[in-house]
């Protein structure tokens with residue numbers, strides 16, 4: 001229970017990786033503010049946490065809208081108290097060949113996957129600075145390590161998340177705040193299942209011959225959020241079943 005007494009925000013906590021992170025951080029002792037566009041899914045995550053004896057609240061929020069973020073931060077502080085753990089997980093994907101990619105598609109991807117984490121981090125980091133302790137874990141993507149065809153906008157956004165992580169880690173290094181990222185690769189979530197990827201066929205081409213589970217990512221996030229990781233910052237902790245080594 002290393003996070004006992006601490007409050008965590010998990011964006012996109014309604015489904016997939018964000019739900020698993022919310023459940024794991026709650027098991028680690030944190031109270032969780034689940035932020036998601038999808039209210040019913042976020043409520044389900046909260047019910048799962050409460051069913052295990054944990055504490056959770058829900059904010060229905062677009063984690064790329066400054067006004068909605070500010071409202072969600074205010075609600076979270078009022079109900080739980082200061083925020084000391086942030087998992088920037090909310091994101092979208094998309095598959096469009098570069099020559100067909102529109103400016104609007106590019107802007108939307110960057111707004112949600114890269115500007116969103118910037119805005120959310122700006123809104124919550126004051127609590128961490130005041131406490132002289134904080135944990136920021138950004139969910140990037142293995143595609144930013146390998147490249148991926150027809151995903152230039154997505155890969156650029158996630159490459160930006162890795163750079164953002166490294167820059168903030170340097171800037172906050174003396175403040176007690178660590179900033180790290182986990183790039184998932186091929187994890188069985190609603191996002192993967194709604195993509196054009198044939199999950200079972202692709203699994204056979206991977207070293208472990210199976211997709212990852214959301215819990216595999218949550219375990220890495222739990223470590224990076226823990227006291228045990230207090231000398232780890234700016235790090236990219238790859239969780240991809242051996243598909244890419246760095």
Ligand SMILES: NC(=O)c1ccc[n+]([C@@H]2O[C@H](COP(=O)([O-])OP(=O)(O)OC[C@H]3O[C@@H](n4cnc5c(N)ncnc54)[C@H](O)[C@@H]3O)[C@@H](O)[C@H]2O)c1
Pocket residue numbers: 011012013014015016017018035036037038041061062063064089090091092093112116139140141142143183184185186187188189190191192
């Ligand atoms: N699944 C994978 O294989 C994989 C691989 C690499 C990276 N990722 C990254 O992991 C993160 C989570 O992915 P997932 O597979 O669990 O996705 P998912 O689509 O299964 O779940 C994402 C959740 O985020 C919410 N969400 C989306 N946009 C939002 C917004 N603007 N504001 C608030 N909530 C929002 C959705 O409603 C949903 O509940 C994403 O950033 C994704 O890019 C996933």
